[in-house]
Amino acid sequence: MSELSDLIPVEAIRLDVAAPDWQSAVRTAGDLLVSTDVSTDTYTEEMLRNVEENGPYIVIAPGFAFAHARPSPAVRRTGMSWVRLSTPVNFGHETNDPVHLVVALAAEDAGAHTQAMGALARLLADPDTSAALDHAPTPEALRQILVGDTTPEPEPESAAAPAAAAAAAAAATPSDAAPEQPAAKGSGHGMHKILTVCGNGVGTSLFLKSTLDKVLDRWKWGRYITTEATDTISAKGKASEAVAIMTSREIARTLGDVGVPVRVIQDFTSTKEVDAAMRDLYDV
The missing domain is CATH 3.40.50.2300 (Response regulator)
Known part of the structure; x- marks a missing residue:
């Protein structure tokens, strides 16, 4: 399975992008997929249509949208892009707007990128790492954070966490x-x-x-x-x-x-x- 660092090259990262609306933000992320030979312009239109048809469900965390569409002939290979916005935009989500980060995924199938999704979820769930990503000064610096995904998972407030269960x-x-x-x-x-x-x-x-x-x-x-x-x-x-x-x-x-x-x-x-x-x- 693909690692997160394999799917997001430096060329697929743009920081502090000015976008007037969510469509422009998604289109910028799609353009990066095109320029890195991951997908075609058709896939970018499919990502936009996905939101238009299904609503802003791709805004999966406060300030974060995960743009994607179904695997299609418009996908040349599995890859991702990263767009950090200079000014947040609204997607129409009830609780997670406005969005300052758009990550786009083009997938050849439903399985090859599972490991990368887990790594990205861990990065964004960790407050310190998320803050570092938000303040990375260059694409190279941001990708280094992605490559060095060694952040320990936070201790859960879970009913069955082994350490807590043993102590209590x-x-x-x-x-x-x-x-x-x-x-x-x-x-x-x-x-x-x-x-x-x-x-x-x-x-x-x-x-x-x-x-x-x-x-x-x-x-x-x-x-x-x-x-x-x-x-x-x-x-x-x-x-x-x-x-x-x-x-x-x-x-x-x-x-x-x-x-x-x-x-x-x-x-x-x-x-x-x-x-x-x-x-x-x-x-x-």
Whole structure:
């Protein structure tokens, strides 16, 4: 799988760009994909159309938009671009506007860049690293931060963090400790599946899956729950296999009633928010 540093060369980074609106910001990110021979102009139009058709669900964290579209013939190879704006712009998101960072992804398929998405999610979730990226003076300096992704993950405020569980074992109450085997509301025991869903299944859903996987690892529930990133069309068919869906507010509206709980996540990089959604789902 591709590393984050492999997907974002210095030539695909532009800092302090002036953009009058979200369309211009996405188009700048798309132009960088074109200039680095990752995609064609057609893919840039597909990214713009994705937002026009599905809403601003690509604004997955405060100030951060992850522009992308479905894999298509307009993608020559998997790659990314990075655009930091001089003045934030609004995408129309209820809670995460205005946006000062647009990262664009062009993917040949849904799997090759999974590792890179996890690395990017860790970088943006760490306050110190995120601040360093926001203040990097040059593309070279910013890419060095990306290449040197050695930031330790922050300690979770999780019900099942091993260190916290060991320290508080004697005083733990049922609401403080994760059960040995999860049982979601209305579901039985056994292996569970949670779907993370976006419009295309290759971008924001992978971000959210990475954050959910971190929570499950900390809870030591990985042997009980599988996670799958998918798109809105596939999610409707796969909902019967799942105990829950996590997604953005815009995609939740598109999905409608799929017969399983749908949890809306505002910040796809926030383990705290995903942790809270899991607590609600499993009565932890």
